Amino acid sequence: MYRIGIIGCGKIAQVRHIPEYLANEKAKICAVYDINQERAKEIASALNAVSYESVDALLSSGLDAVSVCTSNDSHAEIAVKALDHGLHVLCEKPMAVTLEGAEKMVEAARKNGRILMIGQNQRLNGTHQRAHELIRKGEIGKVISFETVFAHSGPETWSVDPGKNTWFFDKKKAVMGAMADLGIHKTDLIRFLLDDDIASVDAKIVTLDKRGSDGSLIAVDDNAFVIYEMKSGAVGTLRASWTNYGPENNSTVIYGSEGVMSIFLNPEHSIEVAKKNGERDYYDVEVMQTNDNQTSSGVIDAFIDSLDRGTAEISGEDVLESMKAVFAALKSAEERKEVRI
Numbered sequence: 048m049y050r051i052g053i054i055g056c057g058k059i060a061q062v063r064h065i066p067e068y069l070a071n072e073k074a075k076i077c078a079v080y081d082i083n084q085e086r087a088k089e090i091a092s093a094l095n096a097v098s099y100e101s102v103d104a105l106l107s108s109g110l111d112a113v114s115v116c117t118s119n120d121s122h123a124e125i126a127v128k129a130l131d132h133g134l135h136v137l138c139e140k141p142m143a144v145t146l147e148g149a150e151k152m153v154e155a156a157r158k159n160g161r162i163l164m165i166g167q168n169q170r171l172n173g174t175h176q177r178a179h180e181l182i183r184k185g186e187i188g189k190v191i192s193f194e195t196v197f198a199h200s201g202p203e204t205w206s207v208d209p210g211k212n213t214w215f216f217d218k219k220k221a222v223m224g225a226m227a228d229l230g231i232h233k234t235d236l237i238r239f240l241l242d243d244d245i246a247s248v249d250a251k252i253v254t255l256d257k258r259g260s261d262g263s264l265i266a267v268d269d270n271a272f273v274i275y276e277m278k279s280g281a282v283g284t285l286r287a288s289w290t291n292y293g294p295e296n297n298s299t300v301i302y303g304s305e306g307v308m309s310i311f312l313n314p315e316h317s318i319e320v321a322k323k324n325g326e327r328d329y330y331d332v333e334v335m336q337t338n339d340n341q342t343s344s345g346v347i348d349a350f351i352d353s354l355d356r357g358t359a360e361i362s363g364e365d366v367l368e369s370m371k372a373v374f375a376a377l378k379s380a381e382e383r384k385e386v387r388i
């Protein structure tokens with residue numbers, strides 16, 4: 048039985064980590080911590096776990112692993128501390144808010160011989176797994192280009208502390224906006240689907256519409272428009288948005304030499320493959336978790352399997368490459384030029 052601690056007891060901990068640990072018979076949540084002590088105590092009492100008054104106290108309580116579910120600014124510091132305490136770490140995305148922070152996490156996992164997994168749940172979705180297999184099998188031939196989108200109406204209704212004062216809009220706590228919140232998912236997904244890495248980035252990252260409680264535009268981006276050139280030569284676009292006030296868009300289209308694969312675009316079928324010769328194949332695999340429809344993400348089972356195996360699924364080292372592309376996109380937007388990775 049793995050003894051688990053939860054650090055940060057907000058929405059993602061409540062709707063994903065906690066229920067998925069409870070459903071896994073090899074895990075037991077023994078400890079929780081949140082800067083909001085009242086929240087931590089409530090969660091602890093519901094779980095029959097212990098609520099600690101500091102991260103250090105929790106880390107010294109004899110755990111095997113922790114989930115880091117705090118706001119973005121603290122991921123790296125807490126993850127490194129936990130790894131240095133000899134614990135395994137599952138950290139929410141975005142992995143860190145600086146490249147240096149992400150690199151320190153990878154180094155701490157290596158130095159301490161512990162698992163560092165990042166909660167890039169899009170990779171584990173059954174539809175994305177099937178799409179990956181089909182692309183590998185050559186179903187659409189050689190990949191030429193792609194469009195990937197993650198767009199919804201914003202995180203202010205999602206957080207456990209909802210409203211226009213959400214930390215997601217706070218430059219100090221979130222550091223980055225839609226690009227890091229949603230863009231990291233699709234950056235990581237494209238690397239996964241294509242078994243390819245990002246070579247260069249051109250981006251425009253802006254704040255177009257989202258306003259805080261004082262009525263002024265928020266200090267982090269609400270829209271990102273990115274062009275990725277892959278090492279294979281394929282070129283595609285990524286759009287991340289918090290200002291899609293219609294139905295959520297979580298789609299990816301891959302254009303290959305033999306056909307086009309649309310993922311989560313056709314509402315009837317999770318994958319549609321339109322072949323060059325006119326044939327169409329449909330695959331109905333699994334819906335994607337959305338803010339309003341939480342299905343089991345598989346992240347916790349994959350983490351527990353990683354602990355059993357001794358190697359991380361979705362390792363920090365791997366996701367560091369996705370983070371490099373996100374930081375390169377921000378740099379490209381700031382300097383208005385292409386950035387090579």
Ligand SMILES: NC(=O)c1ccc[n+]([C@@H]2O[C@H](COP(=O)([O-])OP(=O)(O)OC[C@H]3O[C@@H](n4cnc5c(N)ncnc54)[C@H](O)[C@@H]3O)[C@@H](O)[C@H]2O)c1
Nearest residue numbers: 055056057058059081082116117118119121139140206207
């Ligand atoms: N994988 C996904 O699809 C996904 C979805 C949503 C959120 N997330 C990520 O999960 C993280 C948490 O987001 P959320 O939606 O749960 O936010 P939330 O606002 O609902 O909850 C955050 C919680 O963390 C606590 N907290 C903040 N800083 C802390 C610190 N230093 N120490 C201890 N507790 C701290 C807050 O008090 C709050 O209870 C974010 O990094 C977010 O990007 C991932």
